[in-house]
Amino acid sequence: MSWLDLPADTGFGLDNLPLGVFSTPGTEPRSGVRIGDLVLDLWAWSHDEDHRTGSLNAFLARGPERWAQLRSELRGSLTDEAHRGGTEPFLVPVDQVEMHLPVEVADYVDFYSSRQHAENIGRIFRPDAEPLTPNWTHLPIGYHGRAGTVRVSGTPVVRPSGQRRSPADDAPTFGPSERLDIEAEVGFVVGTPSALGEAVPLRAFPDHVFGVCLVNDWSARDLQAWEYVPLGPFLGKSFLTSVSPWVVPLAALEAARVAPPPRDHTVLHYLEDDEHPWGLDITLEVALNGERISRPPFREMYWTAAQQLAHLTGNGAALRTGDLFASGTVSGPELRQRGSLIELSWNGREPLTLADGSTRTFLEDGDVVTISASAPGPGGSRIGFGEVTGRVVPPRHTLSG
Amino acid sequence: MSWLDLPADTGFGLDNLPLGVFSTPGTEPRSGVRIGDLVLDLWAWSHDEDHRTGSLNAFLARGPERWAQLRSELRGSLTDEAHRGGTEPFLVPVDQVEMHLPVEVADYVDFYSSRQHAENIGRIFRPDAEPLTPNWTHLPIGYHGRAGTVRVSGTPVVRPSGQRRSPADDAPTFGPSERLDIEAEVGFVVGTPSALGEAVPLRAFPDHVFGVCLVNDWSARDLQAWEYVPLGPFLGKSFLTSVSPWVVPLAALEAARVAPPPRDHTVLHYLEDDEHPWGLDITLEVALNGERISRPPFREMYWTAAQQLAHLTGNGAALRTGDLFASGTVSGPELRQRGSLIELSWNGREPLTLADGSTRTFLEDGDVVTISASAPGPGGSRIGFGEVTGRVVPPRHTLSG
Numbered sequence: 026m027s028w029l030d031l032p033a034d035t036g037f038g039l040d041n042l043p044l045g046v047f048s049t050p051g052t053e054p055r056s057g058v059r060i061g062d063l064v065l066d067l068w069a070w071s072h073d074e075d076h077r078t079g080s081l082n083a084f085l086a087r088g089p090e091r092w093a094q095l096r097s098e099l100r101g102s103l104t105d106e107a108h109r110g111g112t113e114p115f116l117v118p119v120d121q122v123e124m125h126l127p128v129e130v131a132d133y134v135d136f137y138s139s140r141q142h143a144e145n146i147g148r149i150f151r152p153d154a155e156p157l158t159p160n161w162t163h164l165p166i167g168y169h170g171r172a173g174t175v176r177v178s179g180t181p182v183v184r185p186s187g188q189r190r191s192p193a194d195d196a197p198t199f200g201p202s203e204r205l206d207i208e209a210e211v212g213f214v215v216g217t218p219s220a221l222g223e224a225v226p227l228r229a230f231p232d233h234v235f236g237v238c239l240v241n242d243w244s245a246r247d248l249q250a251w252e253y254v255p256l257g258p259f260l261g262k263s264f265l266t267s268v269s270p271w272v273v274p275l276a277a278l279e280a281a282r283v284a285p286p287p288r289d290h291t292v293l294h295y296l297e298d299d300e301h302p303w304g305l306d307i308t309l310e311v312a313l314n315g316e317r318i319s320r321p322p323f324r325e326m327y328w329t330a331a332q333q334l335a336h337l338t339g340n341g342a343a344l345r346t347g348d349l350f351a352s353g354t355v356s357g358p359e360l361r362q363r364g365s366l367i368e369l370s371w372n373g374r375e376p377l378t379l380a381d382g383s384t385r386t387f388l389e390d391g392d393v394v395t396i397s398a399s400a401p402g403p404g405g406s407r408i409g410f411g412e413v414t415g416r417v418v419p420p421r422h423t424l425s426g
Numbered sequence: 427m428s429w430l431d432l433p434a435d436t437g438f439g440l441d442n443l444p445l446g447v448f449s450t451p452g453t454e455p456r457s458g459v460r461i462g463d464l465v466l467d468l469w470a471w472s473h474d475e476d477h478r479t480g481s482l483n484a485f486l487a488r489g490p491e492r493w494a495q496l497r498s499e500l501r502g503s504l505t506d507e508a509h510r511g512g513t514e515p516f517l518v519p520v521d522q523v524e525m526h527l528p529v530e531v532a533d534y535v536d537f538y539s540s541r542q543h544a545e546n547i548g549r550i551f552r553p554d555a556e557p558l559t560p561n562w563t564h565l566p567i568g569y570h571g572r573a574g575t576v577r578v579s580g581t582p583v584v585r586p587s588g589q590r591r592s593p594a595d596d597a598p599t600f601g602p603s604e605r606l607d608i609e610a611e612v613g614f615v616v617g618t619p620s621a622l623g624e625a626v627p628l629r630a631f632p633d634h635v636f637g638v639c640l641v642n643d644w645s646a647r648d649l650q651a652w653e654y655v656p657l658g659p660f661l662g663k664s665f666l667t668s669v670s671p672w673v674v675p676l677a678a679l680e681a682a683r684v685a686p687p688p689r690d691h692t693v694l695h696y697l698e699d700d701e702h703p704w705g706l707d708i709t710l711e712v713a714l715n716g717e718r719i720s721r722p723p724f725r726e727m728y729w730t731a732a733q734q735l736a737h738l739t740g741n742g743a744a745l746r747t748g749d750l751f752a753s754g755t756v757s758g759p760e761l762r763q764r765g766s767l768i769e770l771s772w773n774g775r776e777p778l779t780l781a782d783g784s785t786r787t788f789l790e791d792g793d794v795v796t797i798s799a800s801a802p803g804p805g806g807s808r809i810g811f812g813e814v815t816g817r818v819v820p821p822r823h824t825l826s827g
Contacts, residue, residue, distance in 0.1 A: 160591075
């Protein structure tokens with residue numbers, strides 16, 4: 026038990042201890058850990074220089090032994106009354122801090138590992154073909170996104186402009202996206218780098234990955250549909266990717282580990298995970314203007330993050346501290362478990378009706394989307410992930426086509 | 427004229443002045459400028475802290491006025507006998523230095539802007555379809571690559587392993603690539619960043635882009651063919667991208683500017699370049715084990731780098747100092763102008779015969795590929811780009827499939 030008076034239902038108890046980067050008015054961004062409704066200033070508390078760099082990267086680069094050591098020190102200080110005096114002065118109410126991007130993102134990779142999502146998108150974008158491409162059940166399909174436009178929760182979502190061509194048009198036009206969408210995802214943050222030319226085996230997943238955040242991979246479906254053949258998504262995704270400010274350590278998710286769903290067939294050796302299943306029972310919630318519209322179940326993902334990491338490095342690609350790889354949209358088998366509006370509204374053909382009577386297909390200016398999540402912790406506790414949120418704003422300048 | 431005794435045919439005269447990062451034995455990497463067969467140690471010469479950071483990023487972030495100022499100072503010092511004493515001591519023979527990655531790469535984007543290359547690849551990968559997808563003449567197609575595996579010329583090319591499935595196979599197998607290839611490209615290095623949500627117009631190209639390097643985007647065609655539908659190339663490209671160590675300033679390429687080839691039809695407004703044509707008359711040379719096998723003409727590219735930049739930011743994606751975007755494989759209309767082995771050997775069906783009587787389809791272990799280039803400079807001079815080279819080595823560890 027902590028000497029802190031933690032709220033009974035907090036998702037930020039002693040079993041969680043997520044890290045982030047915060048500032049208070051007039052101070053520089055530094056690392057902190059969330060406990061209940063407070064943030065412990067790690068730099069002030071520890072005087073460890075890693076914690077005043079303004080990103081978690083320096084600490085994450087230290088590797089898993091150091092991660093475990095900090096966790097142990099934090100638990101000691103927050104439970105042992107003898108440490109109260111050396112800890113309590115460095116606690117700041119969470120509503121008095123500004124949160125920053127937790128990690129300086131090195132490379133950003135986005136996977137496509139929900140079978141339900143891939144099938145839904147396949148049916149919508151390629152109605153005359155099999156919904157899953159032949160490779161889908163053999164490897165976790167992914168692509169590189171734009172690391173430089175990964176921003177912290179709360180960053181305004183400037184409606185992107187770009188080229189699109191509807192089937193009825195002879196030629197493309199240029200203008201603000203009319204099909205602005207979300208993708209509710211879970212992201213994994215790499216701490217320990219790897220050498221060029223050396224694959225990281227699946228079992229080494231927790232040696233390299235520090236923790237987990239929530240991701241909203243904002244998507245302009247009209248731009249994406251026109252541009253993505255043959256080299257994949259580009260401007261339809263690169264205008265903004267939002268992440269939650271708190272990175273939940275993998276170590277906090279032991280009670281959430283589950284076996285992934287059964288696979289259609291045996292996978293190649295480097296992707297075999299029978300002994301190291303890294304399915305995670307995280308339940309996401311998607312709220313549009315405060316109203317819950319979906320509860321995507323992460324435990325249904327066909328490919329796990331450990332498999333994604335083994336695949337990503339299977340060709341010898343090096344990892345760097347700060348690499349972020351996201352799961353792809355999380356969609357479950359039920360309608361209200363889908364993680365994107367294109368699926369929820371079936372490409373605009375079946376609008377969502379909201380509580381106020383209005384309807385939505387894609388996002389309108391002023392809309393606020395918030396993704397939150399929780400997972401089971403030890404002894405019936407809950408592990409909270411906080412949230413990633415963003416409000417859609419009109420384009421600042423519109424170039425004419 | 428310089429007080430230096432420059433070789434008559436040097437591509438590194440006073441009109442070029444490319445920047446790079448070098449070290450001598452026992453010293454830290456720092457910035458230098460190449461002049462003839464010498465390197466001027468910019469840190470020792472100027473005591474500007476930007477030049478001892480070990481990458482060009484700090485200097486590139488200063489923007490175009492500072493770039494022009496350095497160029498002017500360098501020309502002054504290298505021509506005015508009065509500056510000889512303050513300059514000559516800081517010149518090092520180029521054969522005594524080790525070159526390093528010139529830029530800490532932020533985001534890496536690879537375009538696909540040679541019509542000949544796109545048509546060739548289309549015919550090979552999608553023989554039953556039109557070689558160009560309908561979007562190709564409307565926008566410069568591109569995708570994000572892996573910034574963390576961009577390395578300097580000379581880095582060994584560890585043969586990547588991965589999944590592939592030949593048409594005759596029921597299921598994929600895992601192993602070292604059997605179709606390891608090159609892509610001869612030209613890369614553009616961003617100095618001046620841009621704000622999230624704001625497009626960079628085509629005319630602002632030289633305000634943001636500092637200069638040009640050569641790129642070999644090594645490609646494993648068997649991995650690529652199996653993985654790339656529907657989200658584009660991933661592991662087939664992410665194991666290594668090599669760049670030349672010298673970044674040639676755009677300012678050195680004024681005499682090389684040409685109008686790009688005629689387009690099939692009018693392009694959308696933000697891509698119109700009649701007033702700002704940025705075609706560049708750069709001729710590449712590809713050598714395999716010392717024997718020239720191709721001379722790709724960059725002036726034939728359908729989309730220019732200025733158009734690529736306008737497109738890349740058209741959705742509001744921010745630029746960062748150190749962003750690198752490459753042209754895509756440069757291929758001309760003639761057989762011996764193609765910039766990849768898959769085109770030169772028509773997917774292995776028409777092997778190249780080398781001078782020693784051996785043949786090649788794709789790369790064998792031990793093969794060395796070197797890409798070099800030059801462009802016209804003022805008054806009949808030549809602008810050299812140096813070279814990007816790499817030797818193929820066998821996999822360090824082969825995971826069994």
